[in-house]
Amino acid sequence: MAELLREIYPQTGRARILGITGPPGAGKSTLVSQLAGVYRAAGERVGIVAVDPSSPFSGGAILGDRIRMGDLYTDPGVFIRSMATRGALGGLSRATIDAVDVLDAAGFGVVLIETVGVGQDEVDIVKAADSIAVVVVPGLGDDVQALKAGILEIADLFVVNKSDREGADRTVAELSMSLDFTTPVSGWRPPIVKAVATKKEGIDLVRDGLDAHWKHLKATGEDHERRRKRAAARLRGLLELKFFEEVEADRSRPDGLEEAIDRVAERRIDPYAAADRLFRRFKQR
């Protein structure tokens, strides 16, 4: 896989990468289908990478969803890749970004990444996008708190989906008020858009919002800054992988990782001292 990615890497960097995130049940998959349809109608080839375990793209949901998205599944201009396995050591985010690269190099003009918007892993993944849409539903309740803690600050666009439900305007107002207390990153205040993805309502507004953000990125040079951050995150992940591969290779040696784990578990050494010792040993090799 690494070999392949090395070869295609010079061909990457052309796709527009859109992240769609939000809590389970917000209707992200339906929105992703609709957006894919809109960009498809505009002549783009569209890649979808679903990291959301509850997404029908990932095979997580009932068969009905898959059937409803039949058009996408049979369109050769749409490629769907679901990231099901969750490995250790950032394996999921590495594999996801690699998948985006493959689609990018293969000439897909738009790549949509769908993730559940809770947890560091998911946030890391969606940060790989050029633009991030956070999807919420009316009457979030406790979810608003969770959003505030991790997701609010990464949104370039808010979609209040299922906005035919009671409380949609209040959710818009609450989000807007939260934004009043946030300093906009490089002068961009995330628009808040209402949609009903199942009825194809508001999809154009979502696309318009994403397109406006794309123009803003280009106009301010923020697109380069984002791609630099993405490169940094990838390098970090790969360095971590290499480091632990070497630590693991030595794990059974005397004074190696195995022995250190036993001693820490038995309280014969504290984890800080044990880590110091292992690290010194690693560097001496």
Add this chain to the structure above:
Amino acid sequence: MAELLREIYPQTGRARILGITGPPGAGKSTLVSQLAGVYRAAGERVGIVAVDPSSPFSGGAILGDRIRMGDLYTDPGVFIRSMATRGALGGLSRATIDAVDVLDAAGFGVVLIETVGVGQDEVDIVKAADSIAVVVVPGLGDDVQALKAGILEIADLFVVNKSDREGADRTVAELSMSLDFTTPVSGWRPPIVKAVATKKEGIDLVRDGLDAHWKHLKATGEDHERRRKRAAARLRGLLELKFFEEVEADRSRPDGLEEAIDRVAERRIDPYAAADRLFRRFKQR
């Protein structure tokens, strides 16, 4: 902080650590309060570490919750620590486990960890517990899918909270069916317990389930295995921290991290080759 933790480490390992996890809105905080009350009534000193951003313990929820838990807040036998900041490099899980150690060494017999049950970080944290209760509510819908992907396999006990709502029995049946397809870890099949934490209903069943699991751990030696895994995860986290501290220290040098990031972002080198080069350089120093 590391100095303090080194000193107290030999005094740790005595507390019983209970993880309470589940999606936002499942009522975890209320259940944690009630459980704390039950163990308190049995004469235990109880520590609470809240990693859940939506938890009232973390200051996330409305003042009302805090007032409802007034008894706990004024009881000197209860210590509440909320982990609000989410740092990079596993900082949150490191800080959380450190907080658990401090409470353990200080003689708190029971330590309750509350986390939102989505995302790798949160799963890593709750894995530090001896027993893990996964809290769900009737009519999960999409949440069941998310649960299946990450949380189902770590549960030692399921609590169907708010079980006075419609669909509680169906949720119990669904969970039970999912368990039929899972191989029990070391012979333990997670009990499924119904509760209404706000009405103090079923709390004793939750405690009984946790106590039965604790006895099982002791009887099978699984408790040692869990503590060994915990030691391994901590060592890993600390090694990672040390490694990146050194990489970061060199970041601005020629051929250092800064330069590599630029070259990857500009597609002049692929991330795999850049990581190889940085890593070789790190080892040569």
